[in-house]
Amino acid sequence: MAKPVVIGIRSFRTQSSALEHFKALLHRYQDGQCVTNQDDYSDLVALIDRYDPVLDAVGEPTKGAGQIARFERRLNTGTGWSSSGFWVVRQDGSATDFSYIDAVKGKPKGRSQDFYNACRQAVALDLIQAKKQAFVHYGDDQGRVECELTGKMVTIEDAHLDHAWPYFSHLVSGFRAARSWSREIPDGVVSDPTDGQTTATFLDNAVADAFRAFHNDQAMLRILSREANLQTASSARRPKVARPISLV
Helix, strand or coil: CCCCEEECCEEECCHHHHHHHHHHHHHCCCCCCECCCHHHHHHHHHHHHHHHHHHHHHCCCCCCHHHEEEEEEEEEEECCEEEEEEEEEECCCCEEEECHHHHHHCCCCHHHHHHHHHHHHHHHHHHHHHHHHHHHHHCCCCCCEECCCCCCEECCCCEEEEEEECCHHHHHHHHHHHCCCCCCCCCCCECCCCCCCCCCCECCHHHHHHHHHHHHHHCEEEEEEHHHHHHCCCCCCCCCCCCCEECC
16 A cells, blocks of 8 residues: 655645646746745745755755745756756755655665766767767658657657667666776765755766766667657667667
8 A cells, every 4th residue: 555645734645646746836837936826835845844854864955944035946957958846045045956856755866876867967968969960860851860669750859869778777887887886886976965956977077988988889879759768668678770879
């Protein structure tokens, strides 16, 4: 039986229903808007109360309810990605982002997730360039490429560059194993959580460059439609790729 999730005065039957509630709350506002509805504000204060012990556990500055001036929805951006999320502005004017997903789950992402995100960041520009080159090389007279799974012709805006084999998580695990970091990631490798840090990065450029070389030597990429990428489940078998995209 699913365990109820209690956040403030609200009790959700499942974690999924709690996540849906805060997702809908986020979508009621536009980027740059403050949270003005009192019920929404109260829900976010309760969520922060749940989130604070998690932040204390990983050393991020507290966002305690007593310090809150307001909540805002802002657009978070990085190399090759953007997503909207909640930010909390403190009474002293400082501000930082927070994840309603992590808050509902009541646990930090952890060092392994930060390492994974740093790996993503390290190869982000390479992946953007590879996607552009794929559409130059394989594109039809309308600039579209065929989705490897559905056969649908997609534009670069509607396409996703997928790690066909090995999966990105496998590459990250392989890189960690090669450095004897499978069990534990040493201090000083990945940036610590701090205000406004929407993604972790490698502190040492040599580690970032080493992962880029490791990744680009092994990764076989393919073009999928966004819909196909969202619906694709992991497989233990190496797929056949008609239009492989190499990073070498």
